[in-house]
Amino acid sequence: MSIMPANTPQPVLSVEHIAVHFGGLIAITDMSFVVNQGEIVSLIGPNGAGKTTAFNVITGFLRPTKGEVRYKNTSLSNLKPHEVTSLGLARTFQRTSVFQSVTVFENVMIGLHRRSRSTLLDTLLALPREGRAEAELRNLAHELLEIVGIARRADELAGSLSYGDQRLLGVALALATDPSMLLLDEPVSGMNATETARFMELLNRLHGRGMSILLVEHDVPMVMGVSDRIVVLNYGRIIAEGPPAAIRGNPEVIRAYLGEGASRHAAH
Amino acid sequence: MNRLIRYVALAAFASVPLWLHDPYLLNAFITTGILIIAAMSLNLLLGYTGQLSLGHVAFFGIGAYTSALVSLGFDVELIGGIRVVHEPWPVWTGFVIGTLVAALCGYAVGKLSFKVRGAYFVIVTISFAEVVRLIALNWVELTQGPLALTSIPPMTLGLPGVGYLDFYSKQSNYYLVLAVLVVSYIVIQRLVCSRVGRAMIALKENESLAVSVGIDVTRYLVLAAVFSAGIAGAAGSLYAHYLKIIDPDVFAFLYTVTMVIMVISGGKGTLAGPIVGGLIFGFIPVAARSFATPEIQWILYGLLMIIIVFVLPKGIVPAIEKWFAASGARADPEPLQAKMHDAP
Numbered sequence A: 001m002s003i004m005p006a007n008t009p010q011p012v013l014s015v016e017h018i019a020v021h022f023g024g025l026i027a028i029t030d031m032s033f034v035v036n037q038g039e040i041v042s043l044i045g046p047n048g049a050g051k052t053t054a055f056n057v058i059t060g061f062l063r064p065t066k067g068e069v070r071y072k073n074t075s076l077s078n079l080k081p082h083e084v085t086s087l088g089l090a091r092t093f094q095r096t097s098v099f100q101s102v103t104v105f106e107n108v109m110i111g112l113h114r115r116s117r118s119t120l121l122d123t124l125l126a127l128p129r130e131g132r133a134e135a136e137l138r139n140l141a142h143e144l145l146e147i148v149g150i151a152r153r154a155d156e157l158a159g160s161l162s163y164g165d166q167r168l169l170g171v172a173l174a175l176a177t178d179p180s181m182l183l184l185d186e187p188v189s190g191m192n193a194t195e196t197a198r199f200m201e202l203l204n205r206l207h208g209r210g211m212s213i214l215l216v217e218h219d220v221p222m223v224m225g226v227s228d229r230i231v232v233l234n235y236g237r238i239i240a241e242g243p244p245a246a247i248r249g250n251p252e253v254i255r256a257y258l259g260e261g262a263s264r265h266a267a268h
Numbered sequence B: 001m002n003r004l005i006r007y008v009a010l011a012a013f014a015s016v017p018l019w020l021h022d023p024y025l026l027n028a029f030i031t032t033g034i035l036i037i038a039a040m041s042l043n044l045l046l047g048y049t050g051q052l053s054l055g056h057v058a059f060f061g062i063g064a065y066t067s068a069l070v071s072l073g074f075d076v077e078l079i080g081g082i083r084v085v086h087e088p089w090p091v092w093t094g095f096v097i098g099t100l101v102a103a104l105c106g107y108a109v110g111k112l113s114f115k116v117r118g119a120y121f122v123i124v125t126i127s128f129a130e131v132v133r134l135i136a137l138n139w140v141e142l143t144q145g146p147l148a149l150t151s152i153p154p155m156t157l158g159l160p161g162v163g164y165l166d167f168y169s170k171q172s173n174y175y176l177v178l179a180v181l182v183v184s185y186i187v188i189q190r191l192v193c194s195r196v197g198r199a200m201i202a203l204k205e206n207e208s209l210a211v212s213v214g215i216d217v218t219r220y221l222v223l224a225a226v227f228s229a230g231i232a233g234a235a236g237s238l239y240a241h242y243l244k245i246i247d248p249d250v251f252a253f254l255y256t257v258t259m260v261i262m263v264i265s266g267g268k269g270t271l272a273g274p275i276v277g278g279l280i281f282g283f284i285p286v287a288a289r290s291f292a293t294p295e296i297q298w299i300l301y302g303l304l305m306i307i308i309v310f311v312l313p314k315g316i317v318p319a320i321e322k323w324f325a326a327s328g329a330r331a332d333p334e335p336l337q338a339k340m341h342d343a344p
């Protein structure tokens, strides 16, 4: 362990020269950025800019054509998604993703998969350890539902939740894996203003606990409000990077994203 | 509530040989019981992981042949003139080895085919069953081919010097099958009510989300295949030692179809589904024999299946659970969670 001065940023996630080609289509070209310990970094850009693709590369769902991703100095190059999760990197999905036909509570129990200490033998022989491990998980599941604020929905089928609550359940599932970093792909899309405000509160609480967060979001006020730094992507290329104030005034960003984004949002 | 139903059902089935003395009906109970065990094993794969094994009878047949051969002994010459002689072993070792060999085959098929899931899994399992059937048919030196393996000894339990228990009578075989069924049920129940079962359900529901919460897909699919195949193998072993004769027809596709029908009509992904579906479809031929020719029986069979699938697309057991939840039982509004939590 090296001793660092308190303010020196310590990179936890580093994306190094990533390129992704889908056949002839170049989705990402030479992308490099870092997320430091405890930071909220937003990845923004117009539709099709390559944000979700970047998430897929980082979390092992997609092999990059070139480049490498490292998390806490471990290369993620040859890891499967579930192994990436085991390193403490958890993600949510852009399209709402919950286990539809089981209850909200069971969803979180599934999410707690890696937290259980029971072995196959404990399970088959119904040893006391199995009972204790399950009871522990149930407590954790209740806690997580409290944290994201959908505890009252615990016994409903996940598929019957409102869109906003399903997004919150998605976050609870990611949190269930006990991550040190969260990757959120458009978490507030489909939420109303109150829900969005509540969600920002949740983000700030997680931030306060030292969680590193990489956020993809089209909601500009939210991005400006919560981010420590913003990375702007356009046509698979990083066109700007910096704190919110600098990004807001960057002419290229306004041209590429904010103008187009604003008109797109107005059209909805 | 659930638990009470289980104990009442178990007591009722345990009482059958006490009042039912008609050998034909007792035989129907035994063969149906064996098929139910096989259907329960299929349900573990189909109902919980969502993978359809259309060659499931292969594991049943492998269990049957292995168990029979271990207890009968064999003497074969392999390629290169190597002679393998096996003296007969106690029958119960056949049961254990048959179960293990079937489980091992489940492991191999699982490893091979789960890289290519869905339709490919169906094809791989069908091909596997066909290959095994052809081996049973053509390796005459080992299996007697179409002439069938005959004089298979009945199940015996026990150790030298301690004592033996023989399963000659229909009554004793009935209890043997019931015991294996209960053990299989408990194994499956413990699996599906634990994190293992949750992982399987997660994979069936949404695979990307499942891996994103750290579930190792291959591990849990292979695990399901191993247990599923092992239990099917145990059922096959019971079958061989009960009928005392097996031929390559045990690998008939029809048996797999029967198991699938039992699981789907009863309710896949429920513990009781294969039992309910199995009893219905196991006893149709029995109930219909007095007034219908075998052809008519098959038509009835098909019609009933179509009706059940159309009226209760999720199967009988989920429909009953839903009905219970809706009618009065306000105290238990979420059958799914209750079911998943209802570990012993």
Ligand SMILES: Nc1ncnc2c1ncn2[C@@H]1O[C@H](COP(=O)(O)OP(=O)(O)OP(=O)(O)O)[C@@H](O)[C@H]1O
Pocket: A022, A025, A027, A045, A046, A047, A048, A049, A050, A051, A052, A053, A054, A094
């Ligand atoms: N699996 C794939 N095969 C082929 N092309 C793909 C694939 N996934 C994404 N693309 C393409 O790569 C580009 C980047 O897509 P991506 O989903 O990463 O965009 P995004 O920034 O997340 O957009 P949005 O804001 O709409 O979510 C798009 O042109 C998309 O069509």
Ligand SMILES: [Mg+2]
Pocket: A051, A052, A053, A094
């Ligand atoms: Mg996207």
